[in-house]
Amino acid sequence: MLDIRWLEDLVAVAETRNITRAAELRNITQSGLSRRIQSLEHWVGAPLIDRRHAQIDLTDAGTKFLEAASETLARLNSARLTIRQDKTERLRQIRFAAPHILSVSFFPHWLPAIQTGLGSVRLSVASDNLPGCVGMLRDGTADFVVCLMDCEGEIAARADRSLAGEAWISVGRESLVPLSAPGPDGVTPVHALATATSRAVSYLAYSPECSLGWAVEGLLGRRPALTHLQTLYDNSLADGLRTMALAGLGVAWLPLTMTEGDMMRGRLVRAGGADMTIDLDIRVYRSQQRLSKKAEDLWQTLLTAQRPRAQPAEAIAV
Known part of the structure; x- marks a missing residue:
């Protein structure tokens, strides 16, 4: 089952190009972040990041999936904000x-x-x-x-x-x-x-x-x-x-x-x-x-x- 945190992890890795810095942003250990990225790759069925260099790059599959992940997160966050605003307005x-x-x-x-x-x-x-x-x-x-x-x-x-x-x-x-x-x-x-x-x-x-x-x-x-x-x-x-x-x-x-x-x-x-x-x-x-x-x-x-x-x-x- 897909965990929304995995999508946020991938976005952090794509932004920092570094597992250590991405782990700090996500408030998780480096090993914990690596395991979650691996779980996402297993769910997608393809490697998403290239680990052969110090500065991490996304694979072609990772680049394609990042676009979908970013769009999904944006829509989810927008929907959550709207719902919360509607709830607040309803209470008033x-x-x-x-x-x-x-x-x-x-x-x-x-x-x-x-x-x-x-x-x-x-x-x-x-x-x-x-x-x-x-x-x-x-x-x-x-x-x-x-x-x-x-x-x-x-x-x-x-x-x-x-x-x-x-x-x-x-x-x-x-x-x-x-x-x-x-x-x-x-x-x-x-x-x-x-x-x-x-x-x-x-x-x-x-x-x-x-x-x-x-x-x-x-x-x-x-x-x-x-x-x-x-x-x-x-x-x-x-x-x-x-x-x-x-x-x-x-x-x-x-x-x-x-x-x-x-x-x-x-x-x-x-x-x-x-x-x-x-x-x-x-x-x-x-x-x-x-x-x-x-x-x-x-x-x-x-x-x-x-x-x-x-x-x-x-x-x-x-």
């Missing part, structure tokens, strides 16, 4: 997977607090729908999944089963509010939700793969007397539904944090009462596998900072 990195809406509304405020508490750390967020995020947690490409769960359990019931066994921490609150563009008076919604009416209301829905839509569907299922909603448009992103709502095309259940400014400026108004609001919990799920030190430090910090769930919360600062 915390990887999140989250639905797009949280990347826009939650992480910009939460990530700076994390970095303040953890010091030098690289944070990355991959955006996907909830099943995609769960897949990243399962295959090890994400340390944590940050997602929204409704209090009625509609999202949890339809989320990937693997989340059921994962530990989680609540780190904030969100709400989905039914909103519409206002009418001429600036107060009355163009598309108002009501009961005991046969008038259809234009509805801007989330795409089937969007977990926010699962929560809205659950609410509508519990309100059989609600106005008939006629789906005009669907989108997997809340941003897309907000744009359509601002254009007056229908009612949409939109995150409160995203639309507070629109409501304050009168660009959007509530299309239904408080009973039409969906309360959401922002949760951080972790894998049961051992995480990097930085990721484990974050989890322990979140456990320490977790507030009682009975209290309303903004984002938990680390």
Whole structure:
């Protein structure tokens, strides 16, 4: 079996042209180096050095093999350095997977607090729908999944089963509010939700793969007397539904944090009462596998900072 040290020995001999000096460079006895060179020659099947003179020369076979040995060592050392750098970088990195809406509304405020508490750390967020995020947690490409769960359990019931066994921490609150563009008076919604009416209301829905839509569907299922909603448009992103709502095309259940400014400026108004609001919990799920030190430090910090769930919360600062 080839020993990588034999290749390094040959390179040292080729550089010094002297067994004694090569042995000193390799921190080995002269006899030990000679035996290792002989072992390499036996492995190659041909003499590699010419020992007839005080200044050692390589044989033709040795010259050819030296080129291959030098290239092999260079590639191995480069690969080792890259792997070590990747490992070091991985230990300093915390990887999140989250639905797009949280990347826009939650992480910009939460990530700076994390970095303040953890010091030098690289944070990355991959955006996907909830099943995609769960897949990243399962295959090890994400340390944590940050997602929204409704209090009625509609999202949890339809989320990937693997989340059921994962530990989680609540780190904030969100709400989905039914909103519409206002009418001429600036107060009355163009598309108002009501009961005991046969008038259809234009509805801007989330795409089937969007977990926010699962929560809205659950609410509508519990309100059989609600106005008939006629789906005009669907989108997997809340941003897309907000744009359509601002254009007056229908009612949409939109995150409160995203639309507070629109409501304050009168660009959007509530299309239904408080009973039409969906309360959401922002949760951080972790894998049961051992995480990097930085990721484990974050989890322990979140456990320490977790507030009682009975209290309303903004984002938990680390």
